[in-house]
Amino acid sequence: MQEMAEDAWQVEALYDLCFAPGRKALSSYRLRDDVPPVPAFCSVVKDDDGIVGGAIRCWPIRIEDHDALLLGPVAVHPTRQGEGLGGLMIRDVLARAEAAGWPRVLLVGDAPYYERFGFKRLNGVVMPPPTNPARVLGFGPWAGVRGRVRKRLDALPD
Template sequence: MTVIEQETAADHDAVEALLDLCFAPGREALSSYRLRDGVAPVAALCLVAREEDGSLAGAIRNWPVRILSPGGKKWALLLGPVAVHPTRQGEGLGAALILRALEGARRDGWSRVLLVGDLPYYRRFGFRRLEGVEMPPPTNPDRILGLALREGAWDGVTGRVVRAPG
């Protein structure tokens, strides 16, 4: 049986190893990683899927970011990375991690969630392409997706995404 629970400090190395296994070398050169440098993740929304033997089958992390919108700086939650061990992919574990993180974000008062990903996959969670929201280059604008956790949370929000104050 797999249990989803909050990531602990003791999980850090195992989560990093899982991310290395699931993503291409150089993953830390991606623009989203520049938004995470020097910023603590939102600990309550960093989750692991733990097997009975204690090993990790999956993990998701979330980070605070700011959007320099014409109406003022807006907070958003940057979802990801999310990773599932290759032997467990296709079982719905990634979706379970995402749904649990979104549920927690809503409970904790976040209004909007941002990610860089494939719309065909994330559409089922309610994500849509964001117009006018700019991630650091080089990011394909078609992959910048958002989800409003509160009605109208993305209305009028445009601009550059920057690191949250560290």
């Protein structure tokens, strides 16, 4: 289900639980500073009591003249891991993004995990330092797209 404003505190608590304390110091967060996520691609999975067990967010970015979504963070509560929630959320976001006219999705992550969803290592797409280039992965049509990844501050396409 789409993340709602009242879910934000649970989502942030989940990210704090699942990631290292310095997660906001990562270079991918520089692309999120002062930029709201794209609400249509921010989802949560809740149990019957309304507790968030998984969350995914996407942010608008630009590489030269090409628009894309920055996928992440993706998190699943440790008590819910192994249920396939992460894969479910990733596949859902990729399908909805493509249908909405966002065919390119980028993330920084482990290729062996994300390859199963169609992500491939991107050559020539440069994240802010200090990002390991081997962890810059893309989904969708990336042929000919090269350059620095920048945050997108202008209005989003419909």
